Amino acid sequence: MSKGKLAKFVDMASYPHVFEYPFSVVEDVPFALKGQWREQFFKNQNPIVLELGCGRGEYAVGLARRYPDRNFIGVDIKGARMWSGATESLRDGLTNVAFLRTNIEIIDHFFAPGEVQEIWLTFSDPQMKKATKRLTSTYFLQRYRHFLTDGGLIHLKTDSNFLFTYTRYVVEENHLPMEVCTEDLYRPTPSQTHPLTSPCEEGGELPLTAERKSACLIHSTPLSHRVAREEEVDLMSSSPSDPGLTPKPRTDWQGGESDGSLDLSIRTYYEQQWLDRGLSIKYLRFRLPAEGELHEPDVEIPLDDYRSYNREKRSSLKTSK
Numbered sequence: 001m002s003k004g005k006l007a008k009f010v011d012m013a014s015y016p017h018v019f020e021y022p023f024s025v026v027e028d029v030p031f032a033l034k035g036q037w038r039e040q041f042f043k044n045q046n047p048i049v050l051e052l053g054c055g056r057g058e059y060a061v062g063l064a065r066r067y068p069d070r071n072f073i074g075v076d077i078k079g080a081r082m083w084s085g086a087t088e089s090l091r092d093g094l095t096n097v098a099f100l101r102t103n104i105e106i107i108d109h110f111f112a113p114g115e116v117q118e119i120w121l122t123f124s125d126p127q128m129k130k131a132t133k134r135l136t137s138t139y140f141l142q143r144y145r146h147f148l149t150d151g152g153l154i155h156l157k158t159d160s161n162f163l164f165t166y167t168r169y170v171v172e173e174n175h176l177p178m179e180v181c182t183e184d185l186y187r188p189t190p191s192q193t194h195p196l197t198s199p200c201e202e203g204g205e206l207p208l209t210a211e212r213k214s215a216c217l218i219h220s221t222p223l224s225h226r227v228a229r230e231e232e233v234d235l236m237s238s239s240p241s242d243p244g245l246t247p248k249p250r251t252d253w254q255g256g257e258s259d260g261s262l263d264l265s266i267r268t269y270y271e272q273q274w275l276d277r278g279l280s281i282k283y284l285r286f287r288l289p290a291e292g293e294l295h296e297p298d299v300e301i302p303l304d305d306y307r308s309y310n311r312e313k314r315s316s317l318k319t320s321k
């Protein structure tokens with residue numbers, strides 16, 4: 001029988017690698033590990049990678065297993081979900097992974113300038129109603145800047161066309177260096193493998209309508225940086241919606257380890273759900289320079305129509321800023 005929430009909370013409170021600081025308890029109290037994660041907790045000088053909105057922590061734990069020379073911290077406000085990854089990593093004796101239960105809105109409370117090298121956003125809620133709640137909004141990017149190294153990597157893996165498109169606009173609007181951009185991580189279309197000239201690349205030349213903007217997005221990644229090249233991405237051996245068949249990324253393809261990036265093949269709980277429904281997985285990777293004003297893009301983006309929850313509350317709007 002699976003554990004109840006209360007039992008999970010009791011477990012979590014005793015775990016040495018779980019730190020629980022929801023908004024309600026933090027306020028102005030300094031966090032002892034801020035600036036000290038490596039020295040005091042991980043006891044090494046390896047880079048720190050955050051998974052924000054980690055849910056059950058599959059990415060944080062999966063990467064920790066594959067990359068013992070890096071440190072991983074899964075962050076989420078939902079303790080019962082986090083319990084899965086926290087329990088598994090403890091059971092398996094992984095010493096390079098920790099969990100922080102808090103609101104990402106106050107994430108800069110926990111890390112000192114330059115303390116984090118990389119951020120992963122895995123199947124983040126698209127937050128179609130409010131831009132400031134989106135984890136790739138300038139609101140959050142400003143917070144990440146407080147602790148991410150200059151030019152640190154941000155990865156977004158998502159099912160949501162809305163969040164993907166929105167993030168693309170944020171990147172374009174602010175001229176952030178885009179490294180990888182694909183609408184279908186596992187099955188690149190022929191158009192993704194062609195050399196592309198990019199209206200978006202050149203900045204300021206984006207077509208005006210949302211549809212045209214959206215349509216140009218996949219064509220706008222600098223050729224040299226596209227992950228979705230035939231030589232880099234293996235086609236899946238089966239359709240994601242094929243029951244019983246697991247899509248197989250090439251074993252030598254680790255999201256391009258040669259350029260230092262981490263494994264893209266890990267499937268989180270949500271990723272598997274979306275794959276099972278036949279949805280394509282989108283992936284974006286960009287760098288966040290420490291300097292430069294950030295502007296929120298003023299665009300309308302078609303809403304994801306397959307997300308049924310809360311739809312009636314969203315009035316009749318088909319797009320959102």
Ligand SMILES: C[S@@+](CC[C@H](N)C(=O)[O-])C[C@H]1O[C@@H](n2cnc3c(N)ncnc32)[C@H](O)[C@@H]1O
Binds near residue numbers: 055077103122123271
């Ligand atoms: C759709 S789930 C994805 C979970 C996991 N990454 C996966 O792929 O299975 C989004 C997660 O982000 C967390 N989350 C969203 N906004 C958050 C915030 N502002 N602060 C903390 N956690 C947040 C939620 O609690 C939830 O667990």
